[in-house]
Amino acid sequence: MQPIAMMARSILVFAATxxxxxxxxxxxxxxxxxxxxLVPYAAGxxxxxxxxxxxxxxxxxxxxxxxxxxxxxxxxxxxxEIVARxxxxxHTLLMAxxxxxxxxxxxxxxxxxxxxxxxxxxxxxxxxxxxxxxxSMPAQxxxxxxxxxxxxxxxxxxxxxxxxxxxxxxxxLFRSMAGIxxxxxxxxxxxxxVTDLLGGRLALMFANLTTVQPHIKTGKARALAIGxxxxxxxxxxxxxxxxxxxxxxxxxxxxGVVAPAGAPRSVIERLxxxxxxxxxxxxxxxKLLAAAFEPxxxxxxxxxxxxxxxxxxxGRVVKEAGIKPE
Numbered sequence: 001m002q003p004i005a006m007m008a009r010s011i012l013v014f015a016a017t018x019x020x021x022x023x024x025x026x027x028x029x030x031x032x033x034x035x036x037x038l039v040p041y042a043a044g045x046x047x048x049x050x051x052x053x054x055x056x057x058x059x060x061x062x063x064x065x066x067x068x069x070x071x072x073x074x075x076x077x078x079x080x081e082i083v084a085r086x087x088x089x090x091h092t093l094l095m096a097x098x099x100x101x102x103x104x105x106x107x108x109x110x111x112x113x114x115x116x117x118x119x120x121x122x123x124x125x126x127x128x129x130x131x132x133x134x135x136s137m138p139a140q141x142x143x144x145x146x147x148x149x150x151x152x153x154x155x156x157x158x159x160x161x162x163x164x165x166x167x168x169x170x171x172x173l174f175r176s177m178a179g180i181x182x183x184x185x186x187x188x189x190x191x192x193x194v195t196d197l198l199g200g201r202l203a204l205m206f207a208n209l210t211t212v213q214p215h216i217k218t219g220k221a222r223a224l225a226i227g228x229x230x231x232x233x234x235x236x237x238x239x240x241x242x243x244x245x246x247x248x249x250x251x252x253x254x255x256g257v258v259a260p261a262g263a264p265r266s267v268i269e270r271l272x273x274x275x276x277x278x279x280x281x282x283x284x285x286x287k288l289l290a291a292a293f294e295p296x297x298x299x300x301x302x303x304x305x306x307x308x309x310x311x312x313x314x315g316r317v318v319k320e321a322g323i324k325p326e
Contacts, residue, residue: 034065040076042189046210057278072188075164084112088262096256098166101307105315106164120304122272123256125293129170129206129227142244149180156203157183159193170206170251172321209292227251
């Protein structure tokens with residue numbers, strides 16, 4: 001089967017989870033108890049920050065507490081499995097990030113089926129991956145960093161939020177396209193990796209702009225480029241990695257919400273509708289942009305298609321890089 005045909009088939013399969021996730025089923029009394037939102041990372045990271053910002057507003061509009069439950073570890077599988085096995089009533093949700101659609105390529109056996117066991121709700125917001133180095137690194141640009149790494153293969157370390165995580169995959173793509181060798185040091189959350197970068201125990205990393213922006217401003221970390229295809233609205237002065245020396249490079253970081261498959265369509269649609277209103281309200285939108293988030297809040301169908309495309313793109317990176325879970 002040709003690659004384009006395979007991609008089309010996968011997208012259709014992933015999108016098809018939506019009708020199967022509730023059909024015409026209704027839940028007029030939703031929610032009837034507190035909502036539990038699983039965050040697959042340690043507290044303090046960008047996904048956790050976003051979950052708490054949106055969760056607070058959801059509490060107000062839904063009339064029930066939204067409890068953030070941090071369950072880091074196992075490449076986000078711990079939190080994902082809990083949600084996959086939860087009752088499909090919309091009271092247990094997962095903050096989905098790039099590792100979720102990548103999991104089938106990374107793990108030979110999973111305790112859940114990524115396409116079958118989750119229903120897409122919405123992609124809440126994106127935050128750019130920014131390539132940062134410790135100030136002690138002599139490289140001032142991407143080109144200088146690439147030249148430095150080529151001169152000493154395997155000397156420089158990079159941190160990530162975990163094996164197969166967004167920051168790990170972003171760096172593997174960069175490493176492959178730049179033709180350099182780096183040593184990976186995985187953590188249970190991006191904020192933990194940033195801490196070691198600031199302490200000089202790591203040379204570089206692709207970090208969430210939300211997490212690392214304050215340290216860039218104070219000079220504790222040096223930003224070289226942004227990982228998105230276009231310059232960020234938040235830090236337009238930073239060139240993209242593609243502009244700065246690795247043509248064609250692109251790695252997006254996103255944060256969405258998925259529910260257990262079988263959740264009533266009315267619940268999914270209400271959650272998406274409320275989240276869209278929340279992130280586009282002037283007060284929260286301003287806070288999100290200040291925290292380096294760019295609001296999205298797309299439809300369930302749009303998010304399902306995006307998840308499928310991410311699975312294909314990063315699954316290829318996993319295979320080519322030979323990435324294996326610990």
